[in-house]
Amino acid sequence: xxxxDQYQKVFILGLGGSGMSSIAKFLSQKGxxxxxxxxxxxxxxxxxxxDGIESxxxxxxxxxxxxxxxxxxxxxxxxxxxxxxxxxxxxVLTRPQFLKKISQEFEIIGVTGTHGKTSxxxxxxxxxxxxxxxxxxxxxxxxxxxxxxxxYGTYNKLLIxxxxxxxxxxxxxxxxxxxVTNIDNDHLDHYGSFANLVKAFQTVIKNVTKxxxxxxxxxxxxxxxxxxxxxxxTSETSDYKINYPDEFEYKNKLYKIKTKLIGKHFVSNIVGxxxxxxxxxxxxxxSLLAIEHFNGVKRRTEFIGEFNNIKIYDDYGHHSTEIKxxxxxxxxKYNGRLFTIFQPHRFTRTRDNFETLKKSLEISDITxxxxxxxxxxxxxxGIHSSKFESNKIKYIKSPRMLLQLIKNEVTPGDIVxxxxxxxxxxxxxxxxxxIKNE
Numbered sequence: 001x002x003x004x005d006q007y008q009k010v011f012i013l014g015l016g017g018s019g020m021s022s023i024a025k026f027l028s029q030k031g032x033x034x035x036x037x038x039x040x041x042x043x044x045x046x047x048x049x050x051d052g053i054e055s056x057x058x059x060x061x062x063x064x065x066x067x068x069x070x071x072x073x074x075x076x077x078x079x080x081x082x083x084x085x086x087x088x089x090x091x092v093l094t095r096p097q098f099l100k101k102i103s104q105e106f107e108i109i110g111v112t113g114t115h116g117k118t119s120x121x122x123x124x125x126x127x128x129x130x131x132x133x134x135x136x137x138x139x140x141x142x143x144x145x146x147x148x149x150x151x152y153g154t155y156n157k158l159l160i161x162x163x164x165x166x167x168x169x170x171x172x173x174x175x176x177x178x179x180v181t182n183i184d185n186d187h188l189d190h191y192g193s194f195a196n197l198v199k200a201f202q203t204v205i206k207n208v209t210k211x212x213x214x215x216x217x218x219x220x221x222x223x224x225x226x227x228x229x230x231x232x233x234t235s236e237t238s239d240y241k242i243n244y245p246d247e248f249e250y251k252n253k254l255y256k257i258k259t260k261l262i263g264k265h266f267v268s269n270i271v272g273x274x275x276x277x278x279x280x281x282x283x284x285x286x287s288l289l290a291i292e293h294f295n296g297v298k299r300r301t302e303f304i305g306e307f308n309n310i311k312i313y314d315d316y317g318h319h320s321t322e323i324k325x326x327x328x329x330x331x332x333k334y335n336g337r338l339f340t341i342f343q344p345h346r347f348t349r350t351r352d353n354f355e356t357l358k359k360s361l362e363i364s365d366i367t368x369x370x371x372x373x374x375x376x377x378x379x380x381x382g383i384h385s386s387k388f389e390s391n392k393i394k395y396i397k398s399p400r401m402l403l404q405l406i407k408n409e410v411t412p413g414d415i416v417x418x419x420x421x422x423x424x425x426x427x428x429x430x431x432x433x434x435i436k437n438e
Contacts, residue, residue: 002105003101003104003105004027004030004032004069004101004102004105006069007032007067007068007069007091008032008033008067009032009033009034009035009065009067009068009069010024010027010032010033010034010035010068010069010070010071011034011035011036011037011062011068011069011070011071012024012034012035012036012037012070012071012072012073013036013037013070013071013072013073013076013081013083014036014037014038014072014073014074014075014076015035015036015037015038015044015045015048015053015055016038016039016040016042016044016045016055017038017044017073017075017140018044018118018140018141018149019073019095019140019162019164020036020071020073020095021044021045021047021048021140021148021150022138022139022140022141022148022149022150022162023071023095023098023138023150024036024048024053024148024150025048025051025053025147025148025149025150025151026136026137026138026150026151026152027150027152028051028052028053028150029150029151029152030152031152032069034053035053035054035055035056036053036054036055036056037055037056037057037058037059037062038055038056038057039057040057041055041057044142044148047142047147047148048148050147051147051148059081059082062082063082064082064083064085064086064089066089066091067091068091069091069093070083070086070091070092070093071093071094071095071098072092072093072094072095073095074094074095074096074169075376078092078094095169096169096171096172099161099169099173100172100173100174102138102159102161103159103161103173103174103175104174105157106136106157106158106159107156107157107158107159107176108159108161108163108173108174108175108176108177109124109135109158109159109160109161109175109176109177109178109276109280110161110162110163110170110173110175110177110178110179110208111124111139111160111161111162111163111178111179111181111273111276112162112163112164112165112170112178112179112180112181112201112204113179113180113181113182113183113215114165114181114182114183114184114319114321115181115182115184115265115319115321115322115325116181116182116265116266116268116269117139117162117163117164117181118139118140118141118149118162118297118300119141119261119266119269119296119297119300120179120181120269120272120273121137121139121141121149121160121161121162122139122141122143122149122294122296122297123269123270123273123291123294124160124179124273124276124277125137125139125149125151125160126143126145126290126293126294127273127274127277127282127286127287127290127291127294128155128160128277128280128282129145129146130286130289130290130293131282131286131287131290133155133280133282134153134154134155135153135155135156135158135159135160136151136152136153136155136157136158136159136160137149137150137151137153137159137160137161138150138151138159138160138161138162139160139161139162140162140164141297141298141299141300142297142298142299143295143296143297143298144295145294145295149162149297158280161173163175163178163204165197165200165201170200170204171200171203171204173204174209175204175207175208175209176208176209176210177208177210177211177212177213177276177279177280178204178205178208178211178212178213179213179214179272179273179275179276180201180205180212180213180214180215180218180221181215181218181268181269181272182215182218182221182321183197183198183201183218183220183221184319184321198220201220202224205224205226206224206226208228210228210279211228211229211230211276211279212224212226212228212229212230213229213230213231213232213272213275213276213279214229214230214231214232215231215232215233215268215272216231216232216233216234216235216237216238217233217234217235217268218233222235230275230276230279232248232268232271232272232275233268239275240271240272240274240275242267242268242271244264244267245264245267246258246259246267248271248274250284255284255285255288256288257270257271257288257291258288258291258292259291259292259294260294260295260296261294261296261300261301262301262329262330262333263301263325263326263328263329263332264325264328264329265325265329266301266329270291273287273291274287274288274291299314299315299316299425300315300316301313301315301326301329301330302314302315304428304429304432305429305432306432307432307435307436308412308435309412309413310410310411310412310413310414310415310416310435311334311414311415311416312415312416312417312418312428312429312431312432313330313415313416313417313418313428314417314418314419314424314425314428315417315418315419316419316420316421316425317419317420317421318344318345318346318349318419318420318421319349319353320353320356320357320359320360321356321360323342323357323360323361323419324359324360324363326417326419327340327360327361327363327364327417327419328363330415330417331363331364334413334415335413336411336412336413336414336415337365337366337410337411337413337414337415338364338365338366338414338415338417339364339365339366339367339368339406339409339410339414339415339416339417340361340364340366340367340368340417340419341367341368341369341370341399341402341406341416341417341418341419341424341427342361342367342368342369342370342419342420342424343369343370343371343372343373343418343419343420343421343422343423343424344357344369344370344371344372344373344385344420345372345373345375345420345421345422346372346373346374346375346377347372347374347377347378347379347380347383348377348380350372350383350385351380351383354383354387354388357388358388358390358393361388361392361393362390362392362393364392364417365392366392366394366409367388367392367393367394368393368394368395368396368402368405369385369388369389369393369394369395369396370385370396370397370399370402370424371385371397372384372385373420373421373422373423373424375421375422399424399427402427402431403430403431403434404434406431406434406435407431407434407435410435416428416431418431
């Protein structure tokens with residue numbers, strides 16, 4: 001019997017988080033009785049409820065039981081919960097500890113990288129399922145093909161796993177094959193320096209037992225030397241050579257990519273997914289057909305709607321590289337003015353990336369910046385959204401003011417983008433309703 005199968009009941013703290021909700025759905029489909037706690041009801045907890053997973057919004061009635069497996073999000077401080085006296089029990093696991101256990105029982109096909117890992121994991125899962133291979137998968141996003149990104153499959157104990165570098169979650173996983181999209185300047189509050197972050201990625205890559213699919217356009221990845229390495233990128237030395245905007249070459253044959261996703265960064269991720277799918281036995285043309293039918297992951301340059309030829313998009317991007325890629329992609333696709341509404345995420349991230357964030361935002365025609373979404377952090381003196389102000393960036397204290405402001409400013413052909421990892425996602429639909437006078 002596997003470790004997980006010792007427990008019929010599973011209780012998850014931080015149930016509404018993207019990484020935890022996918023685990024909840026995976027375990028529920030595996031046959032466990034799953035419930036959990038989150039601070040408030042949300043879109044995610046409502047989706048989980050549809051799958052028979054109950055959510056609690058206070059912990060007063062919850063008690064520790066040896067017969068229940070407790071899995072705790074990294075965002076939850078265990079010392080402030082009913083589990084404080086049970087931290088060393090075998091049935092109380094953090095998310096990294098749980099994923100380590102899972103990686104000992106499944107063959108892990110990992111997807112990692114500072115940017116793009118969620119949508120690329122979802123795409124790889126879609127490619128396999130589209131080709132009738134019922135693999136398990138866990139990734140922190142929501143798709144149109146199966147809702148929350150958790151699924152327990154029937155195929156060969158194969159698990160497609162979004163392999164997260166935050167908190168060094170990926171360090172002790174047993175990974176069979178791994179796709180790495182990039183390494184960028186993030187999570188330095190945990191790693192202390194970019195050099196330490198790179199070392200963590202290098203260690204994980206070198207411990208992979210089978211194929212390593214690496215982005216040759218990334219300066220930190222192109223120099224990694226180990227066996228069973230497959231490179232993709234624009235370089236002539238890449239195994240899969242990308243010719244932007246929508247082609248790649250492999251073994252002297254040219255392939256055309258048809259996709260609903262917007263931007264060069266998505267094309268790069270698509271080729272990486274095709275490369276690792278090919279190692280799993282999926283022919284390239286079969287992957288390309290699946291990609292044509294992939295609508296993407298919610299909050300990854302997600303089209304919200306349009307009125308009077310004014311288009312509204314929403315995106316999860318919160319790092320300067322992600323923001324630059326999304327803004328640039330929309331600028332390339334459309335001729336109208338781009339209005340960007342950005343909500344900075346975390347005081348530490350804003351402090352550490354301030355100059356590059358500002359440069360990325362100034363690619364947009366007009367940018368409005370709201371207050372920083374703290375994500376549990378305490379304010380840092382001198383770190384404030386008003387510091388972003390320039391000729392092209394305006395600070396707006398209240399998001400409610402943006403409804404009338406945007407309605408007065410936009411004209412047919414313009415694009416509005418809401419971007420950030422906090423609750424800014426709620427604003428796009430409100431703007432759409434407001435400009436429709438609903």
